[in-house]
Amino acid sequence: MFTRQYNFFMKFLFGPVPSRRFGRSLGLDVIPAKTCSYDCIYCESGPTTSLSIERQNFVDCSQVLEELGSFMRDSPQGADVFTFSSAGEPTLYEPMGELSAAIKRQYPKIPLIVLTNGSFLWKPEVRRGLLQADRVVPSLDAVTAKCFRKINRPHPSLHPEQIIEGLRAFRKEYKGQLHIEVLLALGVNDSREELCAIAKAIESIKPDKVELNTVVRPPAHAGAKGLNGENMARAAKFFSSFNVEIVGSFHTAAQKSSEENIDQKILETVKRRPCTAEELAASLGVSQERMQIEADKLLGEGRLIRLCFDQKEFLGPAG
Numbered sequence: 001m002f003t004r005q006y007n008f009f010m011k012f013l014f015g016p017v018p019s020r021r022f023g024r025s026l027g028l029d030v031i032p033a034k035t036c037s038y039d040c041i042y043c044e045s046g047p048t049t050s051l052s053i054e055r056q057n058f059v060d061c062s063q064v065l066e067e068l069g070s071f072m073r074d075s076p077q078g079a080d081v082f083t084f085s086s087a088g089e090p091t092l093y094e095p096m097g098e099l100s101a102a103i104k105r106q107y108p109k110i111p112l113i114v115l116t117n118g119s120f121l122w123k124p125e126v127r128r129g130l131l132q133a134d135r136v137v138p139s140l141d142a143v144t145a146k147c148f149r150k151i152n153r154p155h156p157s158l159h160p161e162q163i164i165e166g167l168r169a170f171r172k173e174y175k176g177q178l179h180i181e182v183l184l185a186l187g188v189n190d191s192r193e194e195l196c197a198i199a200k201a202i203e204s205i206k207p208d209k210v211e212l213n214t215v216v217r218p219p220a221h222a223g224a225k226g227l228n229g230e231n232m233a234r235a236a237k238f239f240s241s242f243n244v245e246i247v248g249s250f251h252t253a254a255q256k257s258s259e260e261n262i263d264q265k266i267l268e269t270v271k272r273r274p275c276t277a278e279e280l281a282a283s284l285g286v287s288q289e290r291m292q293i294e295a296d297k298l299l300g301e302g303r304l305i306r307l308c309f310d311q312k313e314f315l316g317p318a319g
């Protein structure tokens with residue numbers, strides 16, 4: 001049972017949320033919302049408000065560790081994994097290496113994953129800061145300059161060649177699992193030419209796995225559309241010489257959770273990314289009926305809004 005109301009006060013943690021790839025993932029968020037080196041058209045967290053390449057110590061490691069300690073003490077279910085994933089780019093956090101090392105010392109059995117846009121791996125200090133992670137998942141959505149600018153809308157100082165070079169260097173130094181995520185948006189980076197070029201770049205990086213993704217939640221840019229299953233399968237053929245996986249459905253393992261403060265938990269979860277009612281029910285360990293009642297209440301109070309995307313209804317934060 002959640003006996004404390006830490007969900008009200010969690011500043012640097014979120015969830016655990018249902019992750020399509022990792023199960024019950026406790027998010028670590030050490031970046032101010034929408035501070036990122038990219039402004040991806042598909043971003044689930046809305047448009048970037050601070051397009052930055054400046055790495056900073058946004059928060060003291062000790063504060064994050066203290067909050068993590070409270071969560072792990074008070075939550076009987078804990079988490080399947082810890083994931084650095086935020087509404088911004090995690091490698092902009094300067095003491096990433098220091099914080100990761102402290103987390104691994106305290107929780108050596110819980111895998112630590114970093115989801116990153118990969119835009120700073122050409123910096124040796126950023127690569128060093130990621131060496132403690134069990135798995136690093138950088139993105140590589142485009143390799144031609146035109147496509148890169150179209151889908152990732154990066155900080156003007158960033159270039160695809162430099163990013164690919166950084167990924168190659170990281171692969172040489174990093175002993176953990178390196179998965180490269182390629183997110184495809186319909187009509188943007190799914191042409192034969194771009195897919196061939198991405199596959200060629202990935203061949204030179206030699207990751208353990210390629211994860212093919214598409215737009216499955218309400219995106220920052222209304223024009224960003226996902227690929228259907230047939231087109232994803234077609235795209236996957238370009239990566240058939242790698243260990244490729246089309247990532248797409250949520251883990252829905254039954255989870256028990258206190259139903260206390262469920263409305264706050266819903267609001268905390270959708271603040272990071274819109275979710276369907278089914279995903280929220282699975283994440284928070286409540287029945288779908290109970291979730292529907294809570295969602296209707298929050299919608300009626302104007303604290304949640306409905307977002308339609310790809311013929312599915314998501315719940316997002318109001319305002």
Ligand code: SF4
Pocket residue numbers: 036037038039040042043044045048086087088089117
């Ligand atoms: S998807 Fe990731 S990299 Fe792209 S804008 Fe959002 S937070 Fe930044």
